[in-house]
Amino acid sequence: MSEKATLEINGEKYEFPIVKGTENEVAIDIKTLRSATGGVITIDPGYKNTGSCESAITFLDGEKGILRYRGYSIEELADKADFLEVAYLLIFGELPSQEELDKFHSDIKENSVVDDDVKKILDAFPKSAHPMGVLSSLTAALTAFNPSSVDVESEEDMYNSIVRIMGKFPVLVSWAMRKKHGLPLEYGDDNLGYVENVLRMMFKNPNREYEQNPILIDALDKLLILHADHEQNCSTSTVRITGSSHAGLFVSLASGISALWGPLHGGANQAVLEMLEAIKEDGGDTKKYMAKAKDKEDPFRLMGFGHRVYKNFDPRARIIKKAADEVLGDLGVEDPILDIAKGLEKEALEDQYFVDRKLYPNVDFYSGIIYRAMGIPVEMFTVMFALGRLPGWIAQWREMRLRKEPIGRPRQLYIGENYRPFSPIEKR
Ligand code: CMC
Numbered sequence: 001m002s003e004k005a006t007l008e009i010n011g012e013k014y015e016f017p018i019v020k021g022t023e024n025e026v027a028i029d030i031k032t033l034r035s036a037t038g039g040v041i042t043i044d045p046g047y048k049n050t051g052s053c054e055s056a057i058t059f060l061d062g063e064k065g066i067l068r069y070r071g072y073s074i075e076e077l078a079d080k081a082d083f084l085e086v087a088y089l090l091i092f093g094e095l096p097s098q099e100e101l102d103k104f105h106s107d108i109k110e111n112s113v114v115d116d117d118v119k120k121i122l123d124a125f126p127k128s129a130h131p132m133g134v135l136s137s138l139t140a141a142l143t144a145f146n147p148s149s150v151d152v153e154s155e156e157d158m159y160n161s162i163v164r165i166m167g168k169f170p171v172l173v174s175w176a177m178r179k180k181h182g183l184p185l186e187y188g189d190d191n192l193g194y195v196e197n198v199l200r201m202m203f204k205n206p207n208r209e210y211e212q213n214p215i216l217i218d219a220l221d222k223l224l225i226l227h228a229d230h231e232q233n234c235s236t237s238t239v240r241i242t243g244s245s246h247a248g249l250f251v252s253l254a255s256g257i258s259a260l261w262g263p264l265h266g267g268a269n270q271a272v273l274e275m276l277e278a279i280k281e282d283g284g285d286t287k288k289y290m291a292k293a294k295d296k297e298d299p300f301r302l303m304g305f306g307h308r309v310y311k312n313f314d315p316r317a318r319i320i321k322k323a324a325d326e327v328l329g330d331l332g333v334e335d336p337i338l339d340i341a342k343g344l345e346k347e348a349l350e351d352q353y354f355v356d357r358k359l360y361p362n363v364d365f366y367s368g369i370i371y372r373a374m375g376i377p378v379e380m381f382t383v384m385f386a387l388g389r390l391p392g393w394i395a396q397w398r399e400m401r402l403r404k405e406p407i408g409r410p411r412q413l414y415i416g417e418n419y420r421p422f423s424p425i426e427k428r
Helices: 033-037 074-080 083-092 098-110 118-123 131-145 155-180 194-203 214-227 234-243 249-261 268-281 286-294 315-331 336-350 352-356 364-373 378-402
Strands: 004-009 012-020 026-028 058-061 066-069
Touching: 012 033, 066 074, 066 083, 066 315, 074 214, 074 315, 083 098, 083 194, 083 214, 083 378, 098 155, 118 131, 118 155, 131 155, 131 249, 131 378, 155 194, 155 249, 155 378, 194 214, 214 315, 214 364, 214 378, 234 249, 234 378, 249 378, 268 286, 268 336, 268 364, 268 378, 286 336, 315 336, 315 364, 336 352, 336 364, 364 378
Parallel strands: none
Antiparallel strands: 004 012, 012 026, 058 066
């Protein structure tokens, strides 16, 4: 017999089915709540208890610190797969055969030229523009240059839009950075792997060939994999909800990029580095900043700490912390802020405030230190997160469309004025 949950409102009982996920997660299905009760809704700001969809893409268990893409553990994927394989896995559900991966890559390369007129839009931005704003705008603008990517009905239409954006997005990422640094805009090289190509497009100097460094390729591959999906976080929910109105893929992604920009989400990686720099400039007094983070009168938060779902540890942070040591070691970079970060982590993990609230370093705490060692400018950190999250957003958008999910439209509890008659301006 199927399990049920009973809800009693003013003595009246209502039953709702209990549904279970493949990892035995339990949810109460309240689809009929309003109609059965004559208008009662649930209220849950920040959606802390609300499942917005059923999804087969990513599983995470915040208590146990588990993260899996399509059933594969993040530890194994970060160690053994490359980013394009992971992108294919997330989007299409299975690890690709060599043939499938080659076709995917070749279709992406076929679509990796951005209309030259996009440069005119880029030109109009001031150099001071944050690359996340530039990336979001240019990603939305791509719709105008690829109008057929909007009305997607068949899986083939979807595939075409997907390989287009997988091809063009790294070009926009590199342009957003090169514009800021006054460098001529680059296109990729079809002979290179996806991640190698990203590095070349970002860093190629106009007067010399770009020399690939395997340490950088491996480090970026790992970082992109670790960021590739994270189920229904703020930006992914934004992509799904924008796409649920059947707006095109590119604008759905542009709205996700905007959501990612904020310091409580992807923008945290830039904020962490700026915070660590500020602590260093201030004499390295970590205790002072710990006290500020705990002071309820002070808006300061320890950036890179805490997570809505992980209440034990963030498995991505563990992998990144180890990678930070390795990459800095391999590159021969000594960065004093790595020591400050480790000191801060140690203090926080032993501090009652952080222990009580289950606040641990998250994915963004160490990633910026690796990006910096790789020569990536701080304002590009969140852009790199977006590049990694691209396949996750695409996978979630595709799943939402294939499952024919209804348009996203939450309810509200109105707490404003009751009806009052209009008063003419001379009487106000
Ligand atoms: N520093 C100090 N106190 C904190 C922090 C922090 N980083 N994070 C949470 N708290 C406190 C918060 O003040 C609250 O205390 P109290 O119960 O006394 O009022 C308690 O911990 C619970 O916090 P919350 O804000 O209710 O938790 P949330 O689930 O709504 O927020 C979060 C999660 C990630 C937004 C938050 O922990 C935060 O702002 N962290 C810093 C920003 C950051 O690193 N973001 C990256 C997240 S991971 C990557 C990504 O998603 O993009």
